Amino acid sequence: MMSEAILLKTNWSHYCYSPTASNHEVTIVGYDDNYPKENFSYTNSSGKVVTQSMPPADGAFIVKNSLGSLTEEDKATATTDKYGRVSYANPNANSGGVDDTGYFYLSYYDQSIDSPTSFIFDKTDSVKYTTQNYDQYNMMFSSLYANEDYSSETKTANVFDAEEDEYLYQISYYTNKPDTTVNYEIYKNVENGNPSSGVLLEKGVQSHQYGGWHKVDLSGEYFLKQGEKYSVVLTMSRKSGNEENYTSIFPFMFNLYTTKMCGVINEGESYFYNDGKWNDVVNRKESMIDYAYEYCNTVKEYEPLLAMTFDGKDGFTVDNYPIKAISVPASEHGEVHDDNNHVWNDGVITTPPTCITDGIKTFTCTVCGATKTEFISALGHKWGEWTVTKEATATQQGEKIRICENCGKKETDTIPVNATETPTTPTQNNSTPTQNNSTNNNTAVNTQTANEVSSSNAPKTGDENYLIVLLTLVLAGMGIVTFRKKYQK
Numbered sequence: 001m002m003s004e005a006i007l008l009k010t011n012w013s014h015y016c017y018s019p020t021a022s023n024h025e026v027t028i029v030g031y032d033d034n035y036p037k038e039n040f041s042y043t044n045s046s047g048k049v050v051t052q053s054m055p056p057a058d059g060a061f062i063v064k065n066s067l068g069s070l071t072e073e074d075k076a077t078a079t080t081d082k083y084g085r086v087s088y089a090n091p092n093a094n095s096g097g098v099d100d101t102g103y104f105y106l107s108y109y110d111q112s113i114d115s116p117t118s119f120i121f122d123k124t125d126s127v128k129y130t131t132q133n134y135d136q137y138n139m140m141f142s143s144l145y146a147n148e149d150y151s152s153e154t155k156t157a158n159v160f161d162a163e164e165d166e167y168l169y170q171i172s173y174y175t176n177k178p179d180t181t182v183n184y185e186i187y188k189n190v191e192n193g194n195p196s197s198g199v200l201l202e203k204g205v206q207s208h209q210y211g212g213w214h215k216v217d218l219s220g221e222y223f224l225k226q227g228e229k230y231s232v233v234l235t236m237s238r239k240s241g242n243e244e245n246y247t248s249i250f251p252f253m254f255n256l257y258t259t260k261m262c263g264v265i266n267e268g269e270s271y272f273y274n275d276g277k278w279n280d281v282v283n284r285k286e287s288m289i290d291y292a293y294e295y296c297n298t299v300k301e302y303e304p305l306l307a308m309t310f311d312g313k314d315g316f317t318v319d320n321y322p323i324k325a326i327s328v329p330a331s332e333h334g335e336v337h338d339d340n341n342h343v344w345n346d347g348v349i350t351t352p353p354t355c356i357t358d359g360i361k362t363f364t365c366t367v368c369g370a371t372k373t374e375f376i377s378a379l380g381h382k383w384g385e386w387t388v389t390k391e392a393t394a395t396q397q398g399e400k401i402r403i404c405e406n407c408g409k410k411e412t413d414t415i416p417v418n419a420t421e422t423p424t425t426p427t428q429n430n431s432t433p434t435q436n437n438s439t440n441n442n443t444a445v446n447t448q449t450a451n452e453v454s455s456s457n458a459p460k461t462g463d464e465n466y467l468i469v470l471l472t473l474v475l476a477g478m479g480i481v482t483f484r485k486k487y488q489k
Contacts, residue, residue: 006042006053012097012104013060015040016112017052030062032105042106060105068094069102115144118212129169129328135160137270137320140263142253143175145322146292154246155273157195157233158323162224165330167367168201169221171232174322175211176249182206183235184216188228188369194278195231195271220343223368224327232323248272248404251322252292255315263319270320281320288318321405343367347374355381355407382406392418414459416445 007014042053061251070093077089086095097103106113137158148154171184183205189198201222208214224230236247253261270281281288293313342365350373353359359376381404392398398415 004297005259006040006050007104008040008042011039013039013107014063014104014110014388015053015055015107016052016110017055018111020112022112024066026066026106027064027108027279027349028061029064029103031060032062033059035060035105037107052296055107055109057109059108061108063104063106065097065102065104065181067096067102068092069097118210131329131332133163133166133327133329134324135163135327136263136324138251138322140251140253140261140317140319141252142261142263142319144253144292145174145249145251146288146295147176148248148250148288148291150246150248152246152274153235154248155196155233156248157231157271157273157278158196158321158325159190159229159231159268159271160325162226162228162230162327164226166224166226166327167221167330168224168230168325168327169218170215170326171218172213172215172324172326173232173234174213174249175208175236177211177238177247178209179238180208180211180247181237182208183237185233186218186230187233188222188224188230190229190231192268193271193280195233196273196278198229199364199371200364201230201364201369203212207386213322220366221328221333222366223330226296230325232325234323249322250318252288252316252318254296254317261315262315263317265320270323286317289316291315292316292318293371331486342370342372344372349376353377353379355379355404355409361451379406381409383411386413388415390415392416394418416427430434432477 006016011105026461037055038056039060040053041054042050044050070088074090076083077093078086079088080086094102135158168186171186173182173184175182175441181205185196185203186201187198188201191197202218202220204216204219206214206216236249238245238247251263255261265282265285267280267282271278272281272284273279290313293316342364345366347361347363349359350362351360353376356378358378361374361376363372363374364370383402384405386400386402388398388400390399392415394417397417399412401410401412401417403410
């Protein structure tokens with residue numbers, strides 16, 4: 001213990017009255033708001049009370065030390081070596097704490113308390129699998145996590161290699177803030193550099209009221225062959241008013257006195273997604289260190305321990321994303337999985353059918369991720385009502401159109417001539433044509449009928465040339481004279 005850390009073994013009370021680095025983990029099991037502050041008061045060898053040794057008020061946590069306890073059975077097995085050290089048959093036996101139980105009192109105002117962690121346990125009568133394989137990379141000792149926040153969609157992922165034939169059935173991850181929503185995706189047979197490629201085994205969403213470590217039971221148990229690459233992809237977000245904020249979390253640490261920290265991130269292990277593309281975290285390591293360093297500089301005035309323990313960016317290090325995958329060896333799982341016992345899901349339409357082409361529905365095995373496909377028959381056109389675009393007359397056909405409600409294709413059809421409509425008779429003009437002195441005789445229009453042609457100008461029998469000329473003039477003048485009289489030879 002440092003001089004500022006007072007542990008009085010007379011009543012097993014502990015109080016650090018100035019910021020002190022923690023060096024031991026214990027478990028808080030209770031509290032006593034009325035525990036007297038005087039129980040922490042320390043008298044030095046000169047008989048003087050150390051003023052700072054008394055907390056400002058009453059109250060203490062009841063703490064169970066991790067060094068063990070000592071029972072009467074343990075005492076019966078005690079032996080002493082030549083150096084006066086006592087040992088017991090039970091390796092967990094240890095004297096200390098109130099009545100050798102391992103319990104002591106820790107002042108509410110102790111300044112060495114750091115990184116409190118809460119555990120929530122579910123009581124169960126049995127364990128599903130006794131052997132569990134943990135795939136994880138963040139092995140650096142650290143209780144510090146940094147949040148990088150973004151306004152656009154951000155994802156983090158770890159890619160693992162199955163170390164043996166196994167069944168993946170759980171994932172675990174860390175959130176740093178309350179009220180965090182986590183969308184997860186599990187893929188197998190992923191491509192290098194793209195964790196969201198390959199076969200999607202499962203996706204889901206979890207909401208967490210508190211920050212910390214979380215374990216998620218997957219809806220299926222997925223077979224992985226030894227050496228097969230698979231990934232766990234997370235999208236973490238929190239609501240801020242009406243806006244969605246995305247975050248990525250990574251562990252960091254810095255050198256503590258003589259303890260040197262070193263996080264190891266290898267290529268192809270962890271990935272970061274933003275701006276529509278994936279990036280290997282090995283290429284972001286320096287920027288992550290910069291972020292953690294600036295964060296600590298911002299808060300160190302509120303965290304005296306930080307000010308004491310780091311003095312520069314060179315002592316900082318970061319590690320892989322806190323994402324884990326939990327599986328059971330296939331030998332313990334007991335089920336032999338092959339092409340004869342796939343468990344197919346309900347399938348998804350991967351190619352929608354059209355009016356004239358078949359679609360495709362893809363089914364995925366919920367155990368191993370294998371896929372099969374089925375065709376979906378073409379829909380056929382779904383025609384709407386006919387719409388008339390041109391009415392039929394006594395002399396002309398009409399037109400109508402209809403449109404497919406599925407694809408928008410148009411179909412056109414004709415409407416027959418309206419036989420019940422009386423055709424319009426052309427009006428005859430009996431007036432004497434006005435002489436046109438224009439030199440261009442082609443513009444003259446002859447509207448006289450054959451009966452009105454004077455006898456001197458009437459065509460003679462056999463005078464076919466005159467009749468041809470007359471018809472030519474009529475056509476050139478954009479009018480057609482109707483001849484009702486037959487010329488006899």
